[in-house]
Amino acid sequence: MGTRRSFLAGALAAPAVVSGRRYSAVEIGRMLARGDVRGRLSKEDLPTPALLLDLDAFEWNVSRMAEHLRRHGLAFRPHGKTHKCAEIARRLIRAGAVGCCAAKISEAEAFAREGIGGLLITTPVVGRDKIERAVRLARRRPDTIFSVDNPRNVADLDEAARAAGIRLNLAIDLHVGRRTGVMPGEPALRLAEQIQSLRHVRLAGLQAYAGHASHVVGFERRRQVSREAMEQAVHTRRLLESKGIPCPLLSGGSTGTYNIDVEIPGITELQPGSFIFMDVDYNRIGGRDGDFYGDFRNALTVLSTVISKPSADTAIVDAGLKAFSTDKPFPPECRTRQGISYSFAGDEHGRLTLSGEARRLELGDRIEFVIPHCDPTVNLYDRIYCVRGELVEACWRITARGMSQ
């Protein structure tokens, strides 16, 4: 803090010093816009609030999950809705992923434009406009898989594929959670039979996302909830195959259940998302060994700056409702310093309650927070700064930021 203060006071009108070279705000802005920052900028140079990725932690997370799934013989199709970043999708594929899940058609289009294949769109594609876009995407990327849970939607997709002279890969979305999906068992079988009867759609298999299981607190309870949900999916897969309907794919799982679902025979691939970043929410579900879920490292943070110090035990930072998602009932956490407790103070501000040493915080000091929930927070940013220690090694575009259509 002391160094920051004197740095600020002394070098105010002068540019930053990194690696022996000085850069002005204009030059820094240009580097960030180009994404070309390797080894030249430090965290201190970044305009805040800024989304940071700790590359060491990220790479460790990716290789841990990839290795885990390789060992268990399951395919790995991580969910792109978490990162929305083509560069991250590419790195996951290099680590062994068979492709990338996408929540919506616009997200999948963004990944496809960047050359990402093996796309599985996990939400039903409904409506004329989106079905037309699905057909265009499938033309470009014939291995794309679309999720369906409704007979009329299947008929619509078949009709659109027929008009375009192509065949669409469909995964039946099973209602094993609390969201979309056809009921497992007989209703799913009827949908599979409908798909088998049509010429312009092809059954790729099943998708079963038990969202309610992923965040169950306590490993044993989580195992029980996930097993109950996923066994319905496994049963449905067996039912289809017993009727002579091939069902090569059963995709499911999450960061919370990655070491549970591999024990359930019949699941063919996992689609976890958050493990690459982690967040306060996942830290709280507890692991096999204790209350803190630390199977994956916290790689994602938001960097903020103290912009006001109304009293000794209060500091205001420049990161508020537009810098963090707020869907969880707990706040961002500062883990690099003691005595800092964050609360939201409007669209653009956070209020820090300070104790002990932290009362010495000053204007310009930078505070890093682990975020409550990674996916919707990443969606607030256009770029993610990749750091190793204090150095900014790269700046990646959040390719599909805002693409929820």
Next chain:
Amino acid sequence: MGTRRSFLAGALAAPAVVSGRRYSAVEIGRMLARGDVRGRLSKEDLPTPALLLDLDAFEWNVSRMAEHLRRHGLAFRPHGKTHKCAEIARRLIRAGAVGCCAAKISEAEAFAREGIGGLLITTPVVGRDKIERAVRLARRRPDTIFSVDNPRNVADLDEAARAAGIRLNLAIDLHVGRRTGVMPGEPALRLAEQIQSLRHVRLAGLQAYAGHASHVVGFERRRQVSREAMEQAVHTRRLLESKGIPCPLLSGGSTGTYNIDVEIPGITELQPGSFIFMDVDYNRIGGRDGDFYGDFRNALTVLSTVISKPSADTAIVDAGLKAFSTDKPFPPECRTRQGISYSFAGDEHGRLTLSGEARRLELGDRIEFVIPHCDPTVNLYDRIYCVRGELVEACWRITARGMSQ
């Protein structure tokens, strides 16, 4: 709903029919990208989730506020952090606004690039990078006003302005709320004296945002809280002037206190934001006449599509945590139909609990929601579709979307 269903089933592979002309998804995408949609698209053509602005309601809100402030002889500098949209800022200026508030330097830069003047940056600009940018902005837009609450920050700004050979306009940010600001009275006077003593900064006046007053439920209580807060600001203005320090500006106020603050002599301008859009949060604070605050019309909605119907009394829409801000303890509200109750169901989904007629909702049906909190929701979207009735009249870019730096 019936018509939607037959439309979907019948015209699946065919393009939309609007104004006697048919458009494909590709053509619609191009129109939306260009923002050139006048009279050619209808709400039904929009990819959802989509942010909609009801132009009749918006125009009514703008003229009501402009007229109110004209009548009371106060200046009008609406807050751009609500809309982040250059086209809206231009329309407000055409209606009589003296400029546009911006929360952060990056937001102000975005407005300035689009030719918006009269900028007041309501958050202190702290740190080398941002001060450098402030100086550049002031060079381009010499009427820009920067908020300060700290002597060292004032010294830093003066030093940067000196190096650049310019003079910066400063507004002393008063701590009359629960966020940033120097204490009213003597501490503010000392900061004013410091500003007076420096050659490259100029005191424009005071800024006093009583954020805690704006959402007090109940008109009389809100009036009391706002008066208590703002009277400290008025007193400080008088104190400065009694010491011979001219203080032409006292900017404050909000949508919740627009008809309270005009009764407090000494306030020179109001900076309300939400009145142009309104949201569930403001509706709940109560007006002069009752529990529903309806002084301004609800102009902002999110349009979603039913993408799954797991049971007769449940429908899933394609708008979740990435389509609505979640900082309020109440959900989006559907006001155009009875029997629909929304709850969040993850990043990409909302769960509708249906009763009565609404149980007949079907795949592809479109549901419009009034949003809990406008500012952070608008920040999730790249564009806002301007509608009159069913017709999309324009598509405006959210110029400063994501710019919280």
